[in-house]
Amino acid sequence: xxxxxxxxxxxxxxQQLQQQGVLPTAELPAEVVIERPKNREHGxxxxxxxxxxxxxxxxxxxxxxxxxxxxxxxxxxxEKVDIAGxxxxxxxxxxxxxxxxxxxxxxxxxxxxxxxxxxGLKMNLEFVSANPTGPIHIGGTRWAAVGDSLxxxxxxxxxxxxxxxxxxxxxxxxDRFARSLxxxxxxxxxxxxxxxxxxxNQIAAAVVKxxxxxxxxxxxxxxxxxxxxxxxxxxxxxxxxxKDFGVHFDxxxxxxxxxxxxxxxxxxxxxxxxxxxxxxxxxxWLRSTTFGDDRDRVVIKSDGEAAYIAGDLAYxxxxxxxxxxxxxxxxxxxxxxxxxxxxxxxxAFGDEPGVNLxxxxxxxxxxxxxxxxxxxSKRAGTVVTMEDLVDAVGxxxxxxxxxxxxxxxxxxxxxxQLSKKTNDNPVFYVQYAHARTKQVANNAASLGVETSExxxxxxxxxxxxxxxxxxxxxxxxxNHAAIExxxxxxxxxxxxxxxxxxxxxxxxxxxxLSGNPVETIHxxxxxxxxxxxxxxxxxxxxxxxxxPERM
RNA sequence: GCGCUUGUAGCUCAACGGAUAGAGCAUCUGACUACGGAUCAGAAGGUUGGGGGUUCGAGUCCCUCCAAGCGCACCA
Numbered sequence: 001x002x003x004x005x006x007x008x009x010x011x012x013x014x015q016q017l018q019q020q021g022v023l024p025t026a027e028l029p030a031e032v033v034i035e036r037p038k039n040r041e042h043g044x045x046x047x048x049x050x051x052x053x054x055x056x057x058x059x060x061x062x063x064x065x066x067x068x069x070x071x072x073x074x075x076x077x078x079e080k081v082d083i084a085g086x087x088x089x090x091x092x093x094x095x096x097x098x099x100x101x102x103x104x105x106x107x108x109x110x111x112x113x114x115x116x117x118x119x120g121l122k123m124n125l126e127f128v129s130a131n132p133t134g135p136i137h138i139g140g141t142r143w144a145a146v147g148d149s150l151x152x153x154x155x156x157x158x159x160x161x162x163x164x165x166x167x168x169x170x171x172x173x174x175d176r177f178a179r180s181l182x183x184x185x186x187x188x189x190x191x192x193x194x195x196x197x198x199x200x201n202q203i204a205a206a207v208v209k210x211x212x213x214x215x216x217x218x219x220x221x222x223x224x225x226x227x228x229x230x231x232x233x234x235x236x237x238x239x240x241x242x243k244d245f246g247v248h249f250d251x252x253x254x255x256x257x258x259x260x261x262x263x264x265x266x267x268x269x270x271x272x273x274x275x276x277x278x279x280x281x282x283x284x285w286l287r288s289t290t291f292g293d294d295r296d297r298v299v300i301k302s303d304g305e306a307a308y309i310a311g312d313l314a315y316x317x318x319x320x321x322x323x324x325x326x327x328x329x330x331x332x333x334x335x336x337x338x339x340x341x342x343x344x345x346x347x348a349f350g351d352e353p354g355v356n357l358x359x360x361x362x363x364x365x366x367x368x369x370x371x372x373x374x375x376x377s378k379r380a381g382t383v384v385t386m387e388d389l390v391d392a393v394g395x396x397x398x399x400x401x402x403x404x405x406x407x408x409x410x411x412x413x414x415x416x417q418l419s420k421k422t423n424d425n426p427v428f429y430v431q432y433a434h435a436r437t438k439q440v441a442n443n444a445a446s447l448g449v450e451t452s453e454x455x456x457x458x459x460x461x462x463x464x465x466x467x468x469x470x471x472x473x474x475x476x477x478x479n480h481a482a483i484e485x486x487x488x489x490x491x492x493x494x495x496x497x498x499x500x501x502x503x504x505x506x507x508x509x510x511x512x513l514s515g516n517p518v519e520t521i522h523x524x525x526x527x528x529x530x531x532x533x534x535x536x537x538x539x540x541x542x543x544x545x546x547x548p549e550r551m
Numbered sequence: 552g553c554g555c556u557u558g559u560a561g562c563u564c565a566a567c568g569g570a571u572a573g574a575g576c577a578u579c580u581g582a583c584u585a586c587g588g589a590u591c592a593g594a595a596g597g598u599u600g601g602g603g604g605u606u607c608g609a610g611u612c613c614c615u616c617c618a619a620g621c622g623c624a625c626c627a
Contacts (some may be wrong), residue, residue, distance in 0.1 A: 017558060033567065048569060051607070059563055131627085162594060199563075281627055294554090296624085301625040308627050336555050337622045363556060364621070405564060408556060412563075424563090424576050432589050443586045480567070492565055496575065502590055510584045529586095550616050551589070 001077040001097040002104075002472045003034035003045055005273070010034075010049065011356065013071045024065055026056045033067040036469055043082065043090035044098060045471055050087040061087030089143065089328070098468045099456025099524070105471060105531035106451075113474045117482055119158030120317045124319050125151050127330040128242070129166040132197055132234040133177040136241055138413055142387040143330050145544065146362065146404040148247040149487035150330075152542045157482045163247045165242075169231050170256040170364050178227035181207060185214065185226065197383075203230050222297060240387045246544050248397055264306055267314040268299055276348045286313075291344035312338075313345055315382040320349070328358045334487035336361045360485055362407035369415045383412065394426070396545045403543050404491035428493050430536065431548055433498035437533035438512050438549040444526050447511045451530075464528065465506040470500045471535050479544070487543065494539040501532045 010032045017023040029049060037046045039193055050065035057064060062083060069081040069089055076095025082090040105112045127147030129141040149163045167168035168174070180194035184204035190196040207229035208214060214222055235252070242249065258264050268284065271277050276287050286309070289296050297308045318329045331338065339361065343353035351357060367382060369372045376383045389398045404426065405411055444450075459468065471494070481489040510525045535546040 035567085035569080037570075038573085042570070046570085051569080055607095168627070278619055281625080285625095298625045303625080305625090307625065311627095333556065334621085335622050339555080342569070361555070361621095366620080401563095410557070411562075414563095426575050427587055431573075432627065434585090436587070436590085440586055447586085449586095476567095484567090488565080492574080495565095499574080503592095506584080506591050509586060513585065550587090 001093050003036075003426065003476060004102060006045055006091065007032045007034050007049075010047065010068065010072065012074075013068060014326060017067060017071065022062075024057055029053055036473060037090065039409070040069050040085065041081065041087070042120060043092040044465065045091045045093070045258055047086070047089050047091070047266045050083075052090055053160055054087065064435045065089050069543035077344050077481070079439070094457070095459035095465070096455075098465060098472075101468055101472055102456065102459065102524075102528040102531040103454055105534050106527055107462070108539060111285065112534055113478045113542075115154045115158070115475060115482075117479060118154055119156035121159045122323055123154055123159045123161045123473075124322075124323045124324040125154070125161055125326045125330070126164045126166055126328065128247075129168070130238065131173060132231050132238065133170050133173055134197070134234070136238055136386040138367070138386070139211050139332060141245070141389055141398070142402045142407075142411065143332070143362060144242060144245055144247045144386065144466070145399040146407055147323050147330050149399075150485060152489065152544070153478060153482045153487060156478055156542065162250045163248065164251040164319075166315065166459045167235065167252060167254045167256075169254050170259055171308065172250060174227060174231065174307050175223075177209045177230060178223045181226035182219070182223050183306050185222075189242035203233050206233055209335055232497070235266060239387045244390060245386055246399070247421060247489070253315070254312050255315070256267040258311055258318065259306070263314040263318055264310050267317045268310065271313070271348055274348065274350065286345070286348065288341055288348065290342035292346040293341045297341055308443065310342065316342075317349065320356065325358060328360060330362060333361055333363045333533055334375075353379040360407065360476055363410040365411045365413055368412045375416070377444050382415070384415070389413075396431070397427050398546050399423055400430075400491065403487050406486060406488050426491075427545060430494045430498045430540065431545070433549045434533060435527055435549060436466050436505060436535040437501070437536065440505070440529050441533070443511050443524075444529070447518065449511055449518050449522045449526055451523060451526055453520045455524050456521050458521045459506050459528060461504075463500070463507040464525075466505045467497075467500040467528065467532060470497050471531055474535050474539070490539055494536065494543075497532065497535055497539070504528075504532075 011028065012027050014023065018025055018028075029052070029241045032049045034045050034046055034047050038044060050061045050068060054061040054064035055335065064239050065083045065087045069083055072078060072089070072091065075093055076102075078091060079094040079097075080092040082092075084090055125147060127143045127150075128136065128140045131138045136144070151163050154161045176191065176194045180190050180196065180200055181204045183190055183194065185208050191202070196417055197323050204226070208224055210229060211225055214225055215288045217225065236275045239249075239252070243401075267401060268277060271286060276290065277286060277299070278285050285296045285302035287296050296413050297309050297312070299310050301307055316327060329342070342357065346357040367384060369382070372381050392398075393401070402411070459465070474497075477489055477493045481487060508525055510522055510529050512522055540547040
């Protein structure tokens with residue numbers, strides 16, 4: 001008996017009561033929410049359905065709750081139903097009904113926690129998309145961790161997810177990058193608005209090595225040489241970093257390709273046909289104010305060059321033409337000003353904002369040293385890259401730390417904390433719980449405890465009831481995390497599971513004390529131990545964190 | 552000035568509009584001749600930034616004020 005089962009049962013009972021005329025006909029709730037009460041005395045599960053819907057039936061909540069409770073108490077596996085406060089319905093399950101779940105989880109294995117919320121939906125999730133003018137720094141690293149987890153969460157709901165990275169390899173910043181490389185090759189100071197740093201020197205040297213005759217070229221040709229070579233090297237480095245971080249992208253999309261293929265002009269032509277393009281002051285404009293933007297946007301500048309948004313138009317159209325039902329962009333808070341114009345663009349194409357196009361804004365990562373914020377600066381040596389972070393704490397700790405907070409909150413990364421390699425990351429708490437499940441299983445095997453028996457009624461200790469209830473919530477957590485686009489919910493949940501598991505371990509032995517016989521209860525607990533193992537492993541996988549057998 | 556996000560324990564952060572606001576770290580006190588002590592039990596720690604409002608019920612929704620980060624281009 002899981003919370004989902006309870007929910008279904010309650011809906012069924014409400015329908016029956018209506019048919020019997022006990023309840024008046026009124027629209028039934030689409031879903032009955034079952035919660036785990038914070039207070040143990042309130043039973044195993046609780047629902048507030050009476051308070052939320054009694055009004056619609058013209059009844060007071062307690063009266064409604066009483067009628068529902070009478071029927072609910074008859075359901076097999078339900079031991080006790082109480083009505084509390086303004087109309088909470090508190091449900092206590094029999095130990096056997098609750099314990100049944102251990103076996104279900106073990107049998108579901110890697111599938112436990114999956115759902116069908118987005119079955120068949122083609123999603124394009126674009127994240128990181130850091131400019132290829134330098135290595136990925138800590139901010140982009142956050143999106144790498146969160147975005148990949150989110151993709152896994154969507155996939156667990158049946159979505160077909162394409163992870164995509166957009167390389168801004170077109171336009172002025174790449175020009176600056178190319179000129180910076182050329183300057184470095186000539187041992188000249190970096191251009192005023194250019195890039196500098198050790199990595200620029202290294203890339204320049206690498207391009208020089210590949211093209212020994214570069215110095216004979218005109219500056220314009222040499223710049224092209226350095227552009228192509230530099231961008232290529234940067235791509236390679238970024239891809240390698242992402243791979244080392246455990247993040248796989250299905251598509252690396254090059255902005256430049258939109259210009260080379262004519263997709264930009266095609267997109268503008270389409271908008272022109274739709275009547276949303278006009279000309280003024282020598283420039284081509286998108287009338288985005290029609291769709292809620294606070295001003296119209298220049299698409300082609302008066303000098304004939306495309307504005308940045310031109311690429312975005314073509315890129316979005318390209319995604320839709322590739323068959324994606326939903327294009328999700330993950331952007332940093334410094335880009336939140338784009339949301340309105342992007343949504344306007346979506347509308348202009350005749351699509352539905354928020355459905356076909358969704359933009360997730362995440363807050364930036366702050367660097368902190370000695371309690372004071374520091375600005376990332378190459379000269380001051382305070383740039384923290386993805387590689388730096390991984391070198392300092394490892395992939396598991398890095399991904400976990402970046403994923404366990406809501407993207408709506410700013411994250412402080414403490415430089416000293418990083419270099420200390422401390423044990424205060426909760427990931428170790430969770431991983432240790434998983435390792436423990438494996439060690440317990442090993443001990444059980446060597447002492448001849450097997451899964452040949454399962455008597456769920458024996459899982460009656462308070463810590464077992466607590467652990468079972470916690471495990472039962474995993475599918476709901478995964479569903480919620482998908483709807484809210486919030487991978488941190490999974491991390492927080494795992495910490496709770498780990499806590500429940502550790503407490504259970506402390507109270508209930510899977511292997512008998514030496515000299516004592518193996519009994520049914522030990523064999524039954526082995527199922528629960530494996531169930532905990534399954535949930536911890538499935539959850540850690542969603543976060544891209546390893547589930548070690550020993551630490 | 553306008554907009555987006557945030558403000559919760561000493562610190563980092565949780566909490567579908569639900570009951571006594573929770574974890575980890577840090578602090579203090581206990582627990583292995585018992586499946587790994589990277590653990591557990593317990594203590595302490597809060598006017599959820601201030602003030603109004605909505606309702607059976609508000610950290611959560613609305614208004615307002617305060618504070619912080621970010622953004623308001625024919626830059627990318």
